[in-house]
Amino acid sequence: xxxxxxxxxxxxxxxxxxxxxxxxxxxxxxxxxxxxxxxxxxxxxxxxxxxxxxxxxxxxxxxxxxxxxxxxxxxxxxxxxxxxxxxxxxxxxxxxxxxxxxxxxxxxxxxxxxxxxxxxxxxxxxxxxxxxxxxxxxxxxxxxxxxxxxxxxxxxxxxxxxxxxxxxxxxxxxxxxxxxxxxxxxxxxxxxxxxxxxxxxxxxxxxxxxxxxxxxxxxxxxxxxxxxxxxxxxxxxxxxxxxxxxxxxxxx
Numbered sequence: 001x002x003x004x005x006x007x008x009x010x011x012x013x014x015x016x017x018x019x020x021x022x023x024x025x026x027x028x029x030x031x032x033x034x035x036x037x038x039x040x041x042x043x044x045x046x047x048x049x050x051x052x053x054x055x056x057x058x059x060x061x062x063x064x065x066x067x068x069x070x071x072x073x074x075x076x077x078x079x080x081x082x083x084x085x086x087x088x089x090x091x092x093x094x095x096x097x098x099x100x101x102x103x104x105x106x107x108x109x110x111x112x113x114x115x116x117x118x119x120x121x122x123x124x125x126x127x128x129x130x131x132x133x134x135x136x137x138x139x140x141x142x143x144x145x146x147x148x149x150x151x152x153x154x155x156x157x158x159x160x161x162x163x164x165x166x167x168x169x170x171x172x173x174x175x176x177x178x179x180x181x182x183x184x185x186x187x188x189x190x191x192x193x194x195x196x197x198x199x200x201x202x203x204x205x206x207x208x209x210x211x212x213x214x215x216x217x218x219x220x221x222x223x224x225x226x227x228x229x230x231x232x233x234x235x236x237x238x239x240x241x242x243x244x245x246x247x248x249x250x251x252x
Contacts, residue, residue, distance in 0.1 A: 002168075010045070014150065019046050022125075031083075038067065041111075042069060046150070047154065047155045053070055053155070063099045065079065067079035067130070076098055076158045079111065080110050084110070094131045097127050099121075100129065105121070105122070109153070115138075117132075152165065183216065188208050191212070195208065204247075
């Protein structure tokens with residue numbers, strides 16, 4: 001999404017931002033402190049302009065979006081600054097759904113300045129949210145690769161439909177999407193030929209398809225919709241690696 005040079009610059013900015021809290025990882029920060037931290041993150045790391053592109057959010061019922069990020073008058077995402085450690089996944093999802101649906105903004109970023117959960121909200125009935133990525137800047141294992149994930153939130157990416165690109169990548173790498181491709185006619189034809197050559201036997205397309213469907217039934221249960229949670233339903237996170245650079249956490 002970003003050029004290599006811009007991504008390298010973003011990683012340096014992330015490293016500098018991380019240095020502010022790395023010396024005391026267990027220090028508790030109050031809400032004003034978290035707001036100052038995220039304002040600095042949005043301005044210094046993601047390069048949005050204070051005041052004009054980083055706006056104060058409005059209260060929506062009992063939920064408040066702390067910041068609204070926009071580029072050229074187009075609303076990109078809402079930011080809710082919360083105490084992540086004190087809030088379980090169900091409550092995070094509920095807040096993301098309510099805030100995004102009532103504000104009419106598709107993207108909601110929940111953060112305490114150190115952990116970042118990005119949700120895609122669909123304002124249907126009932127409204128639902130999908131966790132697209134979750135990243136913890138205190139995680140030393142991610143040092144050097146954070147920019148691969150956070151680049152889609154960068155101003156230069158947002159101005160060129162970065163979040164739309166991120167969403168398409170997420171959908172494309174969904175287990176159900178991959179399952180549909182594996183069951184497609186070209187793949188079945190390839191498997192039929194490969195099996196004939198390897199085992200010197202003839203297999204019908206129906207036999208191959210049944211075998212593939214059996215494998216997929218075990219690997220991707222059809223009654224589940226990975227990484228999706230509707231308002232009011234539960235969600236428990238677990239780290240997954242679906243095959244792209246995004247650190248997606250499933251909400252199964």
